[in-house]
Amino acid sequence: MEKRIQWLETLVKECCPNVDLGDQPTDNLAQEEEPVLIEETSILSPQRELAASEEQGSGQSRQQYQSGPHHPLRSISRMESRQAHEIGLVSLSPGGEPRYIGPSSGYFFANLVFSSAGRHQKRRNAANDSAGSLSGESTTLAAEILHTPASLPPRRETAAELSAKYFETIHIIYPFLHQPSHMSYMDQMYSSEDVSPIVAFQVYMVMAIAATDLSRRSKVRLPAEGYYATAMQHFSNMSPDGTLGGLQSLLLLMVYGFHNPSCGINIWNLNYQCLASLIDLGLQRDIRNTPSLKISLLEQEMRTRVFWVVYTFDRTIGTMMGRPVGIRDEACDLRVCISRIFR
16 A cells, blocks of 8 residues: 555656645545545445445335235235134034144135135124034934935936936046946846945945036936935945945045035045055056956056046145145056046
8 A cells, every 4th residue: 555655656746746745734635535435435335335225115115014004915924924823723514623724725815815805704703603503413413304315216217317417427527437337237226126235326326426416507406415315325334445346436425525515525534545445456556567467458447547536536635625645646656548448
């Protein structure tokens, strides 16, 4: 620094010999040095000015945020602060026990939308209190009175037509049944009185699902609950564990629960029963890689179809309820359907 000052003094002497550097007053020097120091500070540290301006802007935005009573970001932060309390236990049906709803479900998003739309929590609480005034015993009693068992239609053609509606609509989305085999089950129901409980259950459940869907679309009153009540009588006499037909019966209950939420089926527990049966039967493995197992092409096709339906249900229910999935992709030999010739 001293060498630089000496070099500057020599330049001043050479360019301006009339200037006397020894007679310069100290006050003027101090006054001249002050703006230089300020200028150097402003040039050498622009981050400080930027930080100061950002701090001032954030203070103003924070003041505006606190002053705005209906700011959307404020409502979101308030909703997030109450997220752990609101999503803990929710009653999914009137008079039922509260169930856990996970944070990745649509419950939090629905609350956010409803709060932005101006709906008040008091109205929802009043509606829940009035709907939850019915006890579980009275709800069960009403279901027993209304859902009287129904028998098969007198004509076999009527039952076949109703079952065909199932395969034209529901079966396209969940193809875990074999239509020719199911029609043979229906022939057994009309030709013989000694049929297995699984056969009777599947015939009545297909009719119940088809009647539910047809009643909703055509505005026609069909005894869907009666078919379901009769099917449940046969379900108590069968053992759905360890067989492919038993797993198909559980999937029929799952489909009926999706189309008729008031039936009281616990979809979450039923989903894990299906997963346990899937793993027990080894449907997650590709049996085509083991030539020692002599399995027909039809059985291979049905195993693949049942696997994909259970897999789809597991992902769908886990996403809807915000809960973890039951089976990982790494544990499955994912494969496509073998052929499309089987309906």
